[in-house]
Amino acid sequence: MKSTGEATAINIGETKSASATTVATTKAIQHPKAGLKRGLAIFDFILRLSAIGAALAATTTMGTTDQTLPFFTQFFQFQASYDDLPAFSFFVIANAIASGYLFLSLPFSIVCIVRPHAMGARLLLVICDTVMVALTIAAAAAAAAIVYLAHNGNSNANWVAICQQFDDFCQSVSGAVVASFIAAVLFMLMIVLSAFSLRKH
Protein backbone atom coordinates (compact mmCIF):
# COMPACT_ATOMS: atom_id res chain seq x y z
CA MET A 1 0.00 0.00 0.00
CA LYS A 2 1.50 3.31 -1.13
CA SER A 3 0.70 6.58 0.55
CA THR A 4 1.40 8.88 -2.42
CA GLY A 5 -2.24 9.37 -3.18
CA GLU A 6 -2.53 6.91 -5.98
CA ALA A 7 -5.80 5.28 -6.76
CA THR A 8 -5.53 1.69 -7.76
CA ALA A 9 -8.28 0.48 -9.97
CA ILE A 10 -8.89 -3.18 -10.07
CA ASN A 11 -11.04 -4.04 -12.99
CA ILE A 12 -12.83 -7.30 -13.13
CA GLY A 13 -15.16 -8.38 -15.88
CA GLU A 14 -15.85 -7.13 -19.36
CA THR A 15 -13.17 -5.10 -21.11
CA LYS A 16 -15.71 -2.54 -22.34
CA SER A 17 -16.19 -1.02 -18.92
CA ALA A 18 -12.45 -1.12 -18.39
CA SER A 19 -11.86 1.46 -21.11
CA ALA A 20 -14.27 3.81 -19.36
CA THR A 21 -12.42 3.54 -16.10
CA THR A 22 -10.33 6.61 -15.48
CA VAL A 23 -7.41 5.90 -13.29
CA ALA A 24 -6.78 9.14 -11.46
CA THR A 25 -3.28 9.25 -10.12
CA THR A 26 -0.87 11.93 -8.94
CA LYS A 27 0.47 14.45 -11.41
CA ALA A 28 3.68 12.52 -11.90
CA ILE A 29 1.86 9.71 -13.64
CA GLN A 30 0.41 10.67 -17.03
CA HIS A 31 -3.19 10.18 -18.05
CA PRO A 32 -3.54 7.63 -20.82
CA LYS A 33 -5.14 10.17 -23.23
CA ALA A 34 -2.88 13.11 -22.36
CA GLY A 35 -1.08 12.79 -25.70
CA LEU A 36 -4.31 13.14 -27.68
CA LYS A 37 -5.40 16.13 -25.60
CA ARG A 38 -2.01 17.80 -26.04
CA GLY A 39 -2.29 17.26 -29.78
CA LEU A 40 -5.72 18.89 -29.79
CA ALA A 41 -4.34 21.80 -27.73
CA ILE A 42 -1.45 22.34 -30.15
CA PHE A 43 -3.89 22.28 -33.09
CA ASP A 44 -6.03 24.82 -31.19
CA PHE A 45 -2.96 27.06 -30.82
CA ILE A 46 -2.24 26.86 -34.56
CA LEU A 47 -5.89 27.66 -35.33
CA ARG A 48 -5.65 30.69 -33.06
CA LEU A 49 -2.57 31.98 -34.91
CA SER A 50 -4.37 31.53 -38.25
CA ALA A 51 -7.46 33.30 -36.89
CA ILE A 52 -5.29 36.23 -35.75
CA GLY A 53 -4.04 36.52 -39.31
CA ALA A 54 -7.55 36.39 -40.77
CA ALA A 55 -9.06 38.85 -38.28
CA LEU A 56 -6.16 41.30 -38.61
CA ALA A 57 -6.35 41.07 -42.39
CA ALA A 58 -10.09 41.77 -42.28
CA THR A 59 -9.61 44.75 -39.94
CA THR A 60 -6.77 46.38 -41.83
CA THR A 61 -8.25 45.76 -45.28
CA MET A 62 -11.56 47.31 -44.30
CA GLY A 63 -10.00 50.07 -42.20
CA THR A 64 -7.49 51.32 -44.74
CA THR A 65 -9.60 51.13 -47.88
CA ASP A 66 -10.87 54.31 -49.34
CA GLN A 67 -11.42 55.45 -52.89
CA THR A 68 -11.71 58.95 -54.26
CA LEU A 69 -13.23 59.28 -57.68
CA PRO A 70 -11.16 61.29 -60.20
CA PHE A 71 -13.99 63.69 -60.97
CA PHE A 72 -15.65 66.18 -58.62
CA THR A 73 -18.16 68.99 -58.65
CA GLN A 74 -17.77 72.43 -57.17
CA PHE A 75 -19.40 71.38 -53.92
CA PHE A 76 -18.71 67.72 -53.60
CA GLN A 77 -15.95 65.24 -54.10
CA PHE A 78 -16.98 61.62 -54.47
CA GLN A 79 -15.19 59.52 -51.89
CA ALA A 80 -15.93 56.20 -50.23
CA SER A 81 -14.41 54.87 -47.02
CA TYR A 82 -15.51 52.37 -44.40
CA ASP A 83 -16.96 54.96 -42.01
CA ASP A 84 -19.56 56.05 -44.55
CA LEU A 85 -21.58 52.96 -43.66
CA PRO A 86 -22.34 51.96 -40.04
CA ALA A 87 -22.16 48.24 -40.88
CA PHE A 88 -18.57 48.67 -42.05
CA SER A 89 -17.63 50.62 -38.91
CA PHE A 90 -19.09 47.79 -36.81
CA PHE A 91 -17.10 45.35 -38.95
CA VAL A 92 -13.80 47.11 -38.19
CA ILE A 93 -14.55 47.36 -34.47
CA ALA A 94 -15.71 43.74 -34.14
CA ASN A 95 -12.72 42.33 -36.02
CA ALA A 96 -10.33 44.49 -34.01
CA ILE A 97 -11.87 43.16 -30.80
CA ALA A 98 -11.58 39.59 -32.14
CA SER A 99 -7.90 40.15 -33.00
CA GLY A 100 -7.21 41.54 -29.54
CA TYR A 101 -9.03 38.69 -27.86
CA LEU A 102 -7.08 36.14 -29.91
CA PHE A 103 -3.77 37.68 -28.82
CA LEU A 104 -4.88 37.60 -25.18
CA SER A 105 -6.12 34.00 -25.51
CA LEU A 106 -2.74 32.68 -26.67
CA PRO A 107 -1.34 32.29 -23.11
CA PHE A 108 -4.43 30.31 -22.09
CA SER A 109 -3.99 28.10 -25.14
CA ILE A 110 -0.37 27.52 -24.10
CA VAL A 111 -1.57 26.57 -20.60
CA CYS A 112 -3.81 23.98 -22.26
CA ILE A 113 -0.80 22.56 -24.13
CA VAL A 114 1.39 22.38 -21.02
CA ARG A 115 -1.39 20.99 -18.83
CA PRO A 116 -3.82 19.09 -21.09
CA HIS A 117 -6.16 18.41 -18.18
CA ALA A 118 -6.52 22.01 -16.99
CA MET A 119 -10.28 22.23 -17.43
CA GLY A 120 -10.62 25.80 -16.13
CA ALA A 121 -8.61 27.42 -18.92
CA ARG A 122 -10.33 25.25 -21.51
CA LEU A 123 -13.82 26.19 -20.25
CA LEU A 124 -12.91 29.90 -20.19
CA LEU A 125 -11.73 29.62 -23.80
CA VAL A 126 -14.96 27.87 -24.89
CA ILE A 127 -17.16 30.56 -23.36
CA CYS A 128 -15.13 33.45 -24.80
CA ASP A 129 -14.82 31.72 -28.19
CA THR A 130 -18.60 31.33 -28.34
CA VAL A 131 -19.05 35.06 -27.76
CA MET A 132 -16.36 35.86 -30.33
CA VAL A 133 -17.79 33.57 -33.03
CA ALA A 134 -21.08 35.45 -32.64
CA LEU A 135 -19.31 38.83 -32.88
CA THR A 136 -17.23 37.87 -35.92
CA ILE A 137 -20.09 36.22 -37.81
CA ALA A 138 -22.42 39.14 -37.05
CA ALA A 139 -19.86 41.64 -38.36
CA ALA A 140 -19.18 39.58 -41.47
CA ALA A 141 -22.87 38.98 -42.22
CA ALA A 142 -23.86 42.62 -41.74
CA ALA A 143 -21.01 43.79 -43.98
CA ALA A 144 -21.86 41.09 -46.53
CA ALA A 145 -25.48 42.28 -46.69
CA ILE A 146 -24.31 45.85 -47.37
CA VAL A 147 -21.66 44.73 -49.89
CA TYR A 148 -24.29 42.70 -51.74
CA LEU A 149 -26.47 45.81 -51.85
CA ALA A 150 -23.56 47.91 -53.06
CA HIS A 151 -22.87 45.43 -55.85
CA ASN A 152 -26.43 44.73 -56.97
CA GLY A 153 -28.58 47.50 -55.60
CA ASN A 154 -32.26 46.90 -54.97
CA SER A 155 -34.90 48.08 -57.36
CA ASN A 156 -37.77 47.50 -54.91
CA ALA A 157 -36.33 49.85 -52.32
CA ASN A 158 -34.91 52.16 -55.00
CA TRP A 159 -31.35 51.69 -53.76
CA VAL A 160 -28.81 52.01 -56.56
CA ALA A 161 -25.65 49.92 -56.89
CA ILE A 162 -22.59 52.04 -56.05
CA CYS A 163 -19.96 49.52 -57.13
CA GLN A 164 -20.02 50.71 -60.73
CA GLN A 165 -18.33 53.87 -59.49
CA PHE A 166 -16.43 52.58 -56.46
CA ASP A 167 -15.16 49.31 -57.93
CA ASP A 168 -11.81 49.21 -56.09
CA PHE A 169 -13.50 50.01 -52.79
CA CYS A 170 -16.07 47.24 -53.31
CA GLN A 171 -13.40 44.69 -54.15
CA SER A 172 -11.35 45.46 -51.03
CA VAL A 173 -14.45 45.34 -48.86
CA SER A 174 -15.49 41.99 -50.33
CA GLY A 175 -12.03 40.63 -49.53
CA ALA A 176 -12.31 41.84 -45.96
CA VAL A 177 -15.71 40.12 -45.59
CA VAL A 178 -14.24 36.85 -46.85
CA ALA A 179 -11.34 37.14 -44.36
CA SER A 180 -13.79 37.73 -41.53
CA PHE A 181 -15.84 34.67 -42.50
CA ILE A 182 -12.62 32.62 -42.49
CA ALA A 183 -11.87 33.89 -38.97
CA ALA A 184 -15.40 32.91 -37.90
CA VAL A 185 -15.03 29.40 -39.30
CA LEU A 186 -11.69 29.04 -37.45
CA PHE A 187 -13.46 30.12 -34.23
CA MET A 188 -16.11 27.45 -34.84
CA LEU A 189 -13.40 24.81 -35.32
CA MET A 190 -11.82 25.94 -32.02
CA ILE A 191 -15.13 25.44 -30.19
CA VAL A 192 -15.55 21.93 -31.62
CA LEU A 193 -11.92 21.09 -30.74
CA SER A 194 -12.44 22.36 -27.19
CA ALA A 195 -15.58 20.23 -26.88
CA PHE A 196 -13.53 17.18 -27.87
CA SER A 197 -10.82 18.15 -25.35
CA LEU A 198 -13.36 18.57 -22.55
CA ARG A 199 -14.90 15.18 -23.28
CA LYS A 200 -14.47 12.57 -20.65
CA HIS A 201 -12.94 9.34 -21.92
Add this chain to the structure above:
Amino acid sequence: MKSTGEATAINIGETKSASATTVATTKAIQHPKAGLKRGLAIFDFILRLSAIGAALAATTTMGTTDQTLPFFTQFFQFQASYDDLPAFSFFVIANAIASGYLFLSLPFSIVCIVRPHAMGARLLLVICDTVMVALTIAAAAAAAAIVYLAHNGNSNANWVAICQQFDDFCQSVSGAVVASFIAAVLFMLMIVLSAFSLRKH
Protein backbone atom coordinates in the same frame (compact mmCIF):
# COMPACT_ATOMS: atom_id res chain seq x y z
CA MET B 1 -15.23 -11.29 -6.54
CA LYS B 2 -18.25 -10.46 -8.68
CA SER B 3 -18.34 -11.28 -12.36
CA THR B 4 -20.94 -8.64 -13.39
CA GLY B 5 -18.36 -6.34 -14.92
CA GLU B 6 -17.93 -3.90 -12.08
CA ALA B 7 -14.72 -1.98 -11.65
CA THR B 8 -13.76 -1.55 -8.07
CA ALA B 9 -11.64 1.47 -7.32
CA ILE B 10 -9.65 1.47 -4.15
CA ASN B 11 -8.50 4.94 -3.33
CA ILE B 12 -5.74 5.53 -0.86
CA GLY B 13 -4.20 8.86 0.05
CA GLU B 14 -5.20 12.49 -0.19
CA THR B 15 -8.88 13.26 -0.49
CA LYS B 16 -8.28 15.83 -3.26
CA SER B 17 -7.36 13.20 -5.77
CA ALA B 18 -10.23 11.06 -4.55
CA SER B 19 -12.78 13.54 -5.85
CA ALA B 20 -11.14 13.39 -9.25
CA THR B 21 -11.29 9.64 -9.33
CA THR B 22 -14.08 8.52 -11.56
CA VAL B 23 -15.45 5.25 -10.41
CA ALA B 24 -16.71 3.62 -13.55
CA THR B 25 -19.19 0.98 -12.66
CA THR B 26 -22.08 -0.77 -14.35
CA LYS B 27 -25.18 1.21 -15.22
CA ALA B 28 -26.93 0.30 -11.99
CA ILE B 29 -24.55 2.35 -9.87
CA GLN B 30 -24.86 6.14 -10.35
CA HIS B 31 -21.99 8.54 -11.01
CA PRO B 32 -21.44 10.98 -8.17
CA LYS B 33 -22.08 14.05 -10.39
CA ALA B 34 -24.95 12.54 -12.39
CA GLY B 35 -27.47 14.78 -10.64
CA LEU B 36 -25.68 17.98 -11.68
CA LYS B 37 -25.31 16.75 -15.24
CA ARG B 38 -28.98 15.76 -15.39
CA GLY B 39 -29.93 19.23 -14.13
CA LEU B 40 -27.80 20.82 -16.87
CA ALA B 41 -29.42 18.52 -19.45
CA ILE B 42 -32.94 19.48 -18.30
CA PHE B 43 -32.00 23.18 -18.49
CA ASP B 44 -30.63 22.52 -21.98
CA PHE B 45 -33.99 20.98 -22.97
CA ILE B 46 -35.89 24.02 -21.66
CA LEU B 47 -33.51 26.35 -23.55
CA ARG B 48 -34.19 24.34 -26.71
CA LEU B 49 -37.95 24.74 -26.30
CA SER B 50 -37.52 28.50 -25.79
CA ALA B 51 -35.25 28.71 -28.82
CA ILE B 52 -37.88 26.90 -30.94
CA GLY B 53 -40.36 29.57 -29.90
CA ALA B 54 -37.97 32.40 -30.73
CA ALA B 55 -36.86 30.95 -34.08
CA LEU B 56 -40.42 30.10 -35.15
CA ALA B 57 -41.59 33.58 -34.14
CA ALA B 58 -38.78 35.14 -36.18
CA THR B 59 -39.59 32.97 -39.22
CA THR B 60 -43.33 33.53 -39.20
CA THR B 61 -43.14 37.24 -38.39
CA MET B 62 -40.73 37.87 -41.24
CA GLY B 63 -42.40 35.45 -43.63
CA THR B 64 -45.96 36.70 -43.24
CA THR B 65 -45.30 40.42 -43.13
CA ASP B 66 -46.21 42.46 -46.13
CA GLN B 67 -47.58 45.94 -46.52
CA THR B 68 -49.36 47.47 -49.46
CA LEU B 69 -49.52 51.22 -49.54
CA PRO B 70 -53.03 52.70 -50.02
CA PHE B 71 -52.03 54.75 -53.06
CA PHE B 72 -50.88 53.48 -56.42
CA THR B 73 -50.07 54.74 -59.90
CA GLN B 74 -51.29 53.42 -63.19
CA PHE B 75 -48.30 51.13 -63.57
CA PHE B 76 -47.14 50.36 -60.09
CA GLN B 77 -48.54 49.49 -56.73
CA PHE B 78 -46.27 50.08 -53.77
CA GLN B 79 -45.86 46.89 -51.82
CA ALA B 80 -43.19 45.55 -49.49
CA SER B 81 -42.67 41.94 -48.46
CA TYR B 82 -39.71 39.94 -47.24
CA ASP B 83 -38.77 38.55 -50.66
CA ASP B 84 -38.04 42.03 -52.02
CA LEU B 85 -34.72 41.95 -50.19
CA PRO B 86 -32.31 38.98 -50.42
CA ALA B 87 -31.16 39.47 -46.82
CA PHE B 88 -34.73 38.98 -45.58
CA SER B 89 -35.17 35.84 -47.72
CA PHE B 90 -31.99 34.43 -46.20
CA PHE B 91 -33.33 35.38 -42.77
CA VAL B 92 -36.52 33.35 -43.30
CA ILE B 93 -34.64 30.33 -44.67
CA ALA B 94 -31.99 30.35 -41.92
CA ASN B 95 -34.52 30.69 -39.11
CA ALA B 96 -36.69 27.95 -40.63
CA ILE B 97 -33.63 25.66 -40.74
CA ALA B 98 -32.83 26.55 -37.12
CA SER B 99 -36.41 25.75 -36.05
CA GLY B 100 -36.32 22.41 -37.85
CA TYR B 101 -32.95 21.54 -36.36
CA LEU B 102 -34.19 22.42 -32.86
CA PHE B 103 -37.17 20.07 -33.27
CA LEU B 104 -34.89 17.28 -34.45
CA SER B 105 -32.43 17.92 -31.61
CA LEU B 106 -35.06 17.44 -28.89
CA PRO B 107 -34.73 13.60 -28.85
CA PHE B 108 -30.94 13.93 -28.46
CA SER B 109 -31.48 16.37 -25.60
CA ILE B 110 -33.82 13.82 -23.97
CA VAL B 111 -31.12 11.16 -24.38
CA CYS B 112 -28.77 13.48 -22.48
CA ILE B 113 -31.34 13.77 -19.66
CA VAL B 114 -31.89 10.02 -19.42
CA ARG B 115 -28.20 9.18 -19.71
CA PRO B 116 -26.23 12.16 -18.37
CA HIS B 117 -22.93 10.53 -19.30
CA ALA B 118 -23.76 9.82 -22.95
CA MET B 119 -20.91 11.84 -24.44
CA GLY B 120 -21.71 11.02 -28.07
CA ALA B 121 -25.10 12.74 -28.12
CA ARG B 122 -23.68 15.72 -26.22
CA LEU B 123 -20.77 16.14 -28.64
CA LEU B 124 -23.10 15.89 -31.65
CA LEU B 125 -25.28 18.61 -30.14
CA VAL B 126 -22.29 20.90 -29.50
CA ILE B 127 -21.07 20.61 -33.10
CA CYS B 128 -24.54 21.18 -34.60
CA ASP B 129 -25.29 24.01 -32.14
CA THR B 130 -22.07 25.76 -33.18
CA VAL B 131 -23.11 25.62 -36.83
CA MET B 132 -26.61 26.82 -35.95
CA VAL B 133 -25.45 29.73 -33.81
CA ALA B 134 -23.44 30.91 -36.81
CA LEU B 135 -26.44 30.54 -39.13
CA THR B 136 -28.86 32.33 -36.78
CA ILE B 137 -26.49 35.18 -35.95
CA ALA B 138 -25.56 35.65 -39.61
CA ALA B 139 -29.24 35.86 -40.60
CA ALA B 140 -30.06 38.24 -37.77
CA ALA B 141 -27.05 40.49 -38.43
CA ALA B 142 -27.64 40.67 -42.19
CA ALA B 143 -31.31 41.51 -41.66
CA ALA B 144 -30.40 44.04 -38.95
CA ALA B 145 -28.00 45.81 -41.33
CA ILE B 146 -30.76 46.10 -43.95
CA VAL B 147 -33.39 47.17 -41.38
CA TYR B 148 -31.04 49.87 -40.11
CA LEU B 149 -30.63 51.07 -43.68
CA ALA B 150 -34.40 51.00 -44.20
CA HIS B 151 -34.92 53.08 -41.08
CA ASN B 152 -32.12 55.60 -41.52
CA GLY B 153 -31.05 55.44 -45.14
CA ASN B 154 -27.53 56.45 -46.10
CA SER B 155 -26.75 59.81 -47.59
CA ASN B 156 -23.23 58.81 -48.71
CA ALA B 157 -24.49 55.97 -50.88
CA ASN B 158 -27.66 57.88 -51.80
CA TRP B 159 -29.92 55.20 -50.34
CA VAL B 160 -33.18 56.64 -49.03
CA ALA B 161 -34.98 55.45 -45.91
CA ILE B 162 -38.08 53.49 -46.86
CA CYS B 163 -39.56 53.17 -43.37
CA GLN B 164 -41.37 56.50 -43.65
CA GLN B 165 -43.67 54.80 -46.14
CA PHE B 166 -43.56 51.19 -44.98
CA ASP B 167 -43.72 51.80 -41.23
CA ASP B 168 -45.74 48.68 -40.31
CA PHE B 169 -43.47 46.50 -42.42
CA CYS B 170 -40.36 47.94 -40.78
CA GLN B 171 -41.74 47.41 -37.29
CA SER B 172 -42.59 43.75 -37.95
CA VAL B 173 -39.19 43.14 -39.49
CA SER B 174 -37.43 44.75 -36.53
CA GLY B 175 -39.39 42.46 -34.20
CA ALA B 176 -38.34 39.42 -36.23
CA VAL B 177 -34.70 40.47 -36.03
CA VAL B 178 -34.92 40.80 -32.24
CA ALA B 179 -36.51 37.31 -32.00
CA SER B 180 -33.71 35.87 -34.10
CA PHE B 181 -31.06 37.48 -31.88
CA ILE B 182 -32.80 35.96 -28.84
CA ALA B 183 -32.68 32.53 -30.52
CA ALA B 184 -28.96 33.04 -31.21
CA VAL B 185 -28.25 33.97 -27.57
CA LEU B 186 -30.14 30.84 -26.45
CA PHE B 187 -27.96 28.77 -28.81
CA MET B 188 -24.85 30.33 -27.26
CA LEU B 189 -26.10 29.44 -23.77
CA MET B 190 -26.66 25.85 -24.96
CA ILE B 191 -23.05 25.62 -26.16
CA VAL B 192 -21.73 26.89 -22.83
CA LEU B 193 -24.01 24.48 -20.93
CA SER B 194 -22.82 21.59 -23.09
CA ALA B 195 -19.21 22.56 -22.41
CA PHE B 196 -19.93 22.38 -18.67
CA SER B 197 -21.65 19.01 -19.13
CA LEU B 198 -18.70 17.62 -21.10
CA ARG B 199 -16.24 18.76 -18.46
CA LYS B 200 -14.50 16.05 -16.52
CA HIS B 201 -14.80 16.37 -12.77
